[in-house]
Amino acid sequence: xxxxxxxxxxxxxxxxxxxxxxxxxxxxxxxxxxLITEAVKSISFTVEQGELVGFLGxxxxxxxxxxxxxxxxxxxxxxxxxxxxxxxxxRQEEYQKQFAIVMGQKNQLWWDLPAMESFILNxxxxxxxxxxxxxxxxxxxxLLDITDILNVPVRKLSLGQRMKCELVAALLHNPKVLFxxxxxxxxxxxxxxxxxxFLKKYNQERKTTILLTSHYMEDVVQLCKRxxxxxxxxxIYDGNIKELIDRYATxxxxxxxxxxxxxxxxxxxxxxxxEFDKRRVVLKIPDQKVKENAARILATLPIDxxxxxxxxxxxxxxxxxxxxx
Amino acid sequence: MRKYLKIIWxxxxxxxxxxxxxxxxxxxxxxxxxxxxxxxxLVFQVIYxxxxxxxxxxxxxxxxxxxxxxxxxxxxxxxxxxxLSYYLPDLIKKGNFDFVLTKPLNxxxxxxxxxxxxxDLTSSFLxxxxxxxxxxxxxxxxxxxxxILYLLLLGLGLIFLxxxxxxxxxxxxxxxNATGLGRFxxxxxxxxxxxxxxxxxxxxxxxxxxxxxxLIATVPSKAFLGTIDWRYLAYLAxxxxxxxxxxxxxxxxxxxxxxxxxx
Numbered sequence: 001x002x003x004x005x006x007x008x009x010x011x012x013x014x015x016x017x018x019x020x021x022x023x024x025x026x027x028x029x030x031x032x033x034x035l036i037t038e039a040v041k042s043i044s045f046t047v048e049q050g051e052l053v054g055f056l057g058x059x060x061x062x063x064x065x066x067x068x069x070x071x072x073x074x075x076x077x078x079x080x081x082x083x084x085x086x087x088x089x090x091r092q093e094e095y096q097k098q099f100a101i102v103m104g105q106k107n108q109l110w111w112d113l114p115a116m117e118s119f120i121l122n123x124x125x126x127x128x129x130x131x132x133x134x135x136x137x138x139x140x141x142x143l144l145d146i147t148d149i150l151n152v153p154v155r156k157l158s159l160g161q162r163m164k165c166e167l168v169a170a171l172l173h174n175p176k177v178l179f180x181x182x183x184x185x186x187x188x189x190x191x192x193x194x195x196x197x198f199l200k201k202y203n204q205e206r207k208t209t210i211l212l213t214s215h216y217m218e219d220v221v222q223l224c225k226r227x228x229x230x231x232x233x234x235x236i237y238d239g240n241i242k243e244l245i246d247r248y249a250t251x252x253x254x255x256x257x258x259x260x261x262x263x264x265x266x267x268x269x270x271x272x273x274x275e276f277d278k279r280r281v282v283l284k285i286p287d288q289k290v291k292e293n294a295a296r297i298l299a300t301l302p303i304d305x306x307x308x309x310x311x312x313x314x315x316x317x318x319x320x321x322x323x324x325x
Numbered sequence: 326m327r328k329y330l331k332i333i334w335x336x337x338x339x340x341x342x343x344x345x346x347x348x349x350x351x352x353x354x355x356x357x358x359x360x361x362x363x364x365x366x367l368v369f370q371v372i373y374x375x376x377x378x379x380x381x382x383x384x385x386x387x388x389x390x391x392x393x394x395x396x397x398x399x400x401x402x403x404x405x406x407x408x409l410s411y412y413l414p415d416l417i418k419k420g421n422f423d424f425v426l427t428k429p430l431n432x433x434x435x436x437x438x439x440x441x442x443x444x445d446l447t448s449s450f451l452x453x454x455x456x457x458x459x460x461x462x463x464x465x466x467x468x469x470x471x472x473i474l475y476l477l478l479l480g481l482g483l484i485f486l487x488x489x490x491x492x493x494x495x496x497x498x499x500x501x502n503a504t505g506l507g508r509f510x511x512x513x514x515x516x517x518x519x520x521x522x523x524x525x526x527x528x529x530x531x532x533x534x535x536x537x538x539x540l541i542a543t544v545p546s547k548a549f550l551g552t553i554d555w556r557y558l559a560y561l562a563x564x565x566x567x568x569x570x571x572x573x574x575x576x577x578x579x580x581x582x583x584x585x586x587x588x
Contacts, residue, residue: 013584068585073423075581096429108424110339112346117339124331125430153346 003177003209004047004070008079010233011040011065039065041233042079049176050207052199054220054241057230058321063213066230067179070211071101083177097126100170104182107154107166114151115165119172126173133172140168144198160191167198180212184219196222217314231321241313248316252290253309254283259302270297279304284311329434337441344444358447366451382520385463386550392455394518394542397482399452401514403445405437405487409494410507412440417497420585433491433576471549478545478558485540485565486514488572495572495579517541537561 017033019025040062047053057063068074070081072088072095081088086095109118123133141147144164154162163183170178180199184192200223203210214220220227220241227244229237237244254271261278270293271285285293290308297303345351382390413436416422425432493506521532521539532538540561547553 068423071427073426073585074583091426093429096427099427101423101427103423106419106421106423108421110343112343113339117342121332121335121339124328124335125428127328127429 001049002046003049003051004081004083004211005045006066006070006079006081007044008042009040009044009066009069009076009081010038010042010078011062011069011074012077013037013039038233040069040076043230043233043235044079045228045235045238047209047211049209050203051226052203052210052212052224054224054227055211055213055230056217056220056227056317057213061230062233063230064181067101067181067211067213071099071179072096073101097173098175099177099179100173100175101179102166102170102181102183104163104180104185107162109154109162109165109169111155112153115154115157115169116150118154118165118169119150122169122172128173132174136172136174137168140171143201144168144194158191160187160194163187163191163195164198167195171202174206175208177209178211180210180214182214183212184214184216192216192218199223217312217317221313229317229320236320245310245313245316248319249287249311251284251286251311253311254285254290254294254297255307255309256281256283256297256301257304257306259304262301266301329431332430332434333438333441336438337443340441341443344442354444355447358444361448381522385459386546387520388455388459388463389549390520390542390546391518392452392459393479393546395448395452395455397479397486397517397541398514399445399449400483401486401490402448403442405490406510407442407507408437408440409490410510412436413494414497414506417583422583423585426580426583432580436494437487437491467549471551475545475549478540478548478561481561481565482540482542482545484569485537488565488569489513491572492575495575498579498582513538514541517543520546533557534560534564537564540565 014034014036016028017035019028039060043062043066055063055066065074069076070083070088072091075089084095084098086092086098088095109115110121119133119137122128123130128136141150144167146161146164146168149157149161149165154165157165167183183199184195187195196219199210199212202208203223212219212223225240225242227237227239227241228235229244253274258279258281262281264273264276267273267276267281267283271283271289273281274284275282294306294308298306344354413422416425416436422436425435428435490510493510497506516532517538518541521529521543524532537544544553544558544561548558
């Protein structure tokens with residue numbers, strides 16, 4: 001069953017050109033030039049119920065605008081979208097009670113009060129019965145390991161703890177669809193990993209449909225089977241991460257350490273040199289030549305160690321973005 | 326309705342807790358609000374008790390007009406005034422209005438009552454005292470009908486001011502930097518503390534029919550005193566109804582225009 005569908009969804013932003021300086025500011029009071037940015041350009045995709053899809057794109061690619069249209073914050077300039085059969089920007093209460101959005105860069109918790117106060121407010125806003133509220137809160141607090149900080153003022157919490165509380169606030173009404181916009185931004189590696197583990201488990205247990213945007217490839221690689229890549233407002237890839245790797249990872253990364261000093265000339269014939277030190281080199285070698293070239297390196301150079309790795313997904317995506325710039 | 330009352334209760338409770346979260350600022354706020362209350366009494370005395378008969382109004386009637394104004398002011402200050410004038414533009418500017426639009430709660434309700442400052446209730450004590458003084462010294466005998474009519478008109482005045490502020494505050498969706506809005510509204514409300522009879526000619530017409538600030542204090546007071554024309558009341562009822570519809574449309578149009586802040 002389809003939970004989210006977008007059809008030729010577009011979003012344009014209008015703004016006025018700012019001329020620098022005092023004179024420019026004065027002039028723009030009377031005469032200003034209107035400009036239009038096409039943030040999202042006719043994108044179409046569907047997400048099945050229970051799916052966890054990664055939405056990847058560089059800054060300004062249109063991923064947050066898309067999420068904001070799907071959650072009803074923004075009206076699209078053209079096209080249509082349905083989430084759980086509702087048109088999001090109609091902002092019907094029945095729909096709003098079935099989805100949640102978490103934005104890593106914004107918080108909805110009361111800053112000076114314990115998170116529990118914000119949870120109670122959400123309980124009333126979403127009309128969650130008391131027994132269900134207690135049950136869900138216990139489940140989430142346990143899973144995120146935050147039982148002991150529920151009554152600590154939010155301003156005293158670390159960024160990681162705050163993000164966990166933001167997730168609890170968003171999930172108290174058991175939404176069927178969850179939009180996550182950069183949920184791990186700014187977190188340390190350990191906190192990032194904890195949030196990922198939570199999301200994975202939550203998605204598996206509750207079968208919640210999750211659309212996740214992130215700058216961190218690790219989020220997407222660990223959590224999502226499917227990825228939608230968006231660049232300059234257009235979808236440039238929509239499919240399995242594994243297929244993405246197969247399609248674009250046509251090289252392997254070979255790291256070699258040597259017993260004696262060597263020169264660039266001795267290595268350039270084997271592949272593209274990415275890093276070079278007298279006793280260590282990192283080479284990019286086309287897939288079909290890896291075996292042959294590795295054997296030649298072993299046979300002709302004073303090898304101490306050799307490692308053959310896949311190219312990181314991060315590299316692949318960066319390559320795709322650069323190609324579409 | 327029950328849900329909204331519960332949420333208003335949570336808002337007031339939470340804001341009181343918020344006020345008390347920082348001890349020094351809590352005590353400063355108490356001092357600030359008390360000072361404001363004392364200044365209000367002073368202004369009240371200076372304006373109304375040192376002025377000879379004002380546009381045909383006797384002292385006791387002026388007293389009623391003044392407490393009507395103070396009652397209205399006290400209600401709007403405790404509830405929607407600061408929310409729509411100052412906090413809403415801030416929510417819009419920072420992009421936090423996003424959350425308001427995703428919740429199963431009327432965005433106008435949230436924007437108008439999110440911060441219920443219980444500390445503002447301090448000025449209500451003054452108003453209650455003044456009402457007590459009025460009823461024990463000046464009111465004399467009055468009919469139940471005039472009291473009911475007075476309360477209805479007070480409500481109509483509040484609806485008029487609320488709609489007016491909604492229209493003014495909606496402009497924050499376009500201007501974003503809506504710093505002057507609150508002051509503009511405050512000046513309009515302040516004009517309402519004088520009996521509109523003091524205005525002559527075009528201004529009189531303006532404040533009675535085109536932009537009836539008479540509704541703020543003059544009209545309810547006159548209704549209580551039994552000196553109001555029913556045809557004018559009917560006009561005000563229709564005017565406020567249409568004005569409220571317009572403000573609702575403006576607000577909805579503004580919501581469509583919301584472009585959020587970049588993340």
